[in-house]
Amino acid sequence: MRAAVIQHVAFEGPALVESALVRAGFVVRVVRVDLGAALPDVADLDVLVVLGGPMGAFDDLTHPRLADERELIRRCVRAGVPVLGVCLGAQLLAGALGAAVSRDGRAEVGVGEVVLTAGGLADPVLGPSRPALPVVHWHHDTFALPEGAALLATSEQYRHQAFRVGASYGFQFHVELDADALATIAPHLPPDLAVTAEQARAVADEGARVLDRWVGHVLHEAAR
Numbered sequence: 001m002r003a004a005v006i007q008h009v010a011f012e013g014p015a016l017v018e019s020a021l022v023r024a025g026f027v028v029r030v031v032r033v034d035l036g037a038a039l040p041d042v043a044d045l046d047v048l049v050v051l052g053g054p055m056g057a058f059d060d061l062t063h064p065r066l067a068d069e070r071e072l073i074r075r076c077v078r079a080g081v082p083v084l085g086v087c088l089g090a091q092l093l094a095g096a097l098g099a100a101v102s103r104d105g106r107a108e109v110g111v112g113e114v115v116l117t118a119g120g121l122a123d124p125v126l127g128p129s130r131p132a133l134p135v136v137h138w139h140h141d142t143f144a145l146p147e148g149a150a151l152l153a154t155s156e157q158y159r160h161q162a163f164r165v166g167a168s169y170g171f172q173f174h175v176e177l178d179a180d181a182l183a184t185i186a187p188h189l190p191p192d193l194a195v196t197a198e199q200a201r202a203v204a205d206e207g208a209r210v211l212d213r214w215v216g217h218v219l220h221e222a223a224r
Helices: 016-023 065-079 088-096 179-188 197-223
Strands: 002-007 027-032 047-050 083-086 101-116 132-143 150-154 162-165 168-171
Touching (some): 016 027, 016 047, 065 083, 088 132, 088 168
Parallel strands (some): 002 047
């Protein structure tokens, strides 16, 4: 099984996403678009992961390859290749499927939680985390739901936190951060933001469980 992980900046790597995929036997290719790596072809993929970054999903003037990423995501969804979008990746997934993506002045940054909706509680990936899961927030953009998408999680500040459309998932929040990944992004977070060791462990432990279930779901769907 072949997986590609699109990485936009040096300090936001695949971390727990890659670990979960490798444990399940996937051959993982990390595509560093920030270093000029070519995007994969849909025909060469069994799953696509799109990570976060500080740019907006439609900042095509300053990041012209975002349009190519949205097209790749759109083709994957049409072909039934599962996509996991994280933070910017979720916004790109929503935008690729025709939903509006917009910037809100209220940044949501730091350790927090998302609360599962009724659809989220019934979802095989997020449902076992009921009723809420600890996450790291780091965004001030939001999105409308694509047509046919199910809303899975919400927060007090931003209603659209996770959605599923077909075999693909969008997570506005971060569940992929282990201790090393959190230390890597820490210098880029607001200087007054503190994350305790206990909070970091809670996010990483629950994130690993969520991502293992997501990979299991991908394999289950592929076997059908």
